[in-house]
Amino acid sequence: MTRMLAFIAALLLTAITVSSACVAGTSLPLQFTIVPRSGDQVHVKFTRERNGHSENNWETSFHPDELSGLDTAALNSPGTRQLRFAIARDAGRVDCAGSGGNQMARGNCSMTSSPDFDRFLSDHGIARPTEEQSFGLIALNVRRDLVDALARARYPTPSIEKLIELTAVEVTPAYIDELSRQGYRPQALQGLVEFGALKITPEYIGSFARAGYANLPPDELVQLKAMNITPDFIAGFERIGYRHLPVDKLVELKAMNVTPEFVRAVQQGDTLPSPDHLIQIRAVSEDMRKH
Structure with missing residues (x-):
């Protein structure tokens, strides 16, 4: 189970990692580049120069209305002309000026908190x-x-x-x-x-309540979602006789790829193997396959 928790922790770490670029030091000069992007959005890269090397600090797509003052007609037209725009947000604003055309532009920006x-x-x-x-x-x-x-x-x-x-x-x-x-x-x-x-939504929580798993602790919901366990996964085991399996067992079964079909394949007679025994069988079979 320790290995299982480490796996879930790794999934979460991947999901919640926030780019260090978003908290990069602002004392370095900030440049912008607008690059072509299909659709009605404008894709902007904000970069800084550190020791002669360009660092990608912030890259996202904006609706043109979010880039106050940007002349989109000029941006999309042939040739080169001066362009300006500002991004105003609760925490502050970024003001940029440069030149561009043909759906591309570049220039410099300043940030004001x-x-x-x-x-x-x-x-x-x-x-x-x-x-x-x-x-x-x-x-x-x-x-x-x-x-x-x-x-x-x-x-x-x-x-x-x-x-x-x-x-x-x-x-x-x-x-x-x-x-x-x-x-x-x-x-x-x-x-x-x-x-x-x-993305644990109220709808996701409600689906487990309807499946007989109401009032699950938040940490158990995290484990279930991290392993992509759904009520349908649980129902598959219930149909073959496993009633209201604990969340930790569901997580282990899913992580070891123990399915109702696997249970049927290894079941002997009418007796259902215990979840722990199923996990052990799967672990042994995986070790044999690797070797």
């Missing part, structure tokens, strides 16, 4: 962000309403880094409020990060 947002954080017991943290807050678009939603749901006061993590895994005020209405509130903010990273 919002004193009002910094005071808002301070008023909520959150330390004022450093210059590096402000860049992360702006890049991820951390909003005031996230802070308000966390306070409304009585979560612990978040750090700047935790606000960035929550935003990176798309935890929104609506998501927090809906979880609370369903009676789910992970005790720690890290639990909420894991819920968001694994």
Whole structure:
């Protein structure tokens, strides 16, 4: 089971890793590049020069309305002309100027943090962000309403880094409020990060309640979702006689690829092997296959 938990932890780490680029130091010059992208969005890369090498710090697609002042007609036209745009967010703004055409552009930017947002954080017991943290807050678009939603749901006061993590895994005020209405509130903010990273929705929780697994602890929901265990997976075992298997056994069975079909293949007579015995059989068969 220790190996199993380590595997789940690795999945979560992969899911919630926030690019270090989003909290890169802002004392370095910031450049932008607009590159062609199909559809109605504008794809922008923000980079910095460090020791003569370009570092990719922030790359995302924007709806043209999000790039205030950008002349999209000029951007898409042949030739080269001067272009300007700004990105205004709760945590501050980025102002850029350069030249472009043919759906491409490049130039330089400056970042300005919002004193009002910094005071808002301070008023909520959150330390004022450093210059590096402000860049992360702006890049991820951390909003005031996230802070308000966390306070409304009585979560612990978040750090700047935790606000960035929550935003990176798309935890929104609506998501927090809906979880609370369903009676789910992970005790720690890290639990909420894991819920968001694994996309544990109220609908997903409700599907287990309907399958007879109501009021599951948050950590068990994380294990189930990390292993992509569904009520259909559980129902398959129930149909052959395994009733209400504990979550830890479901996780081990799924991790070892023990299926109802495998059970039928190894079953002798009418007696069902225990889940632990099934896991041992599968482990032995996998070792034999590798060797």
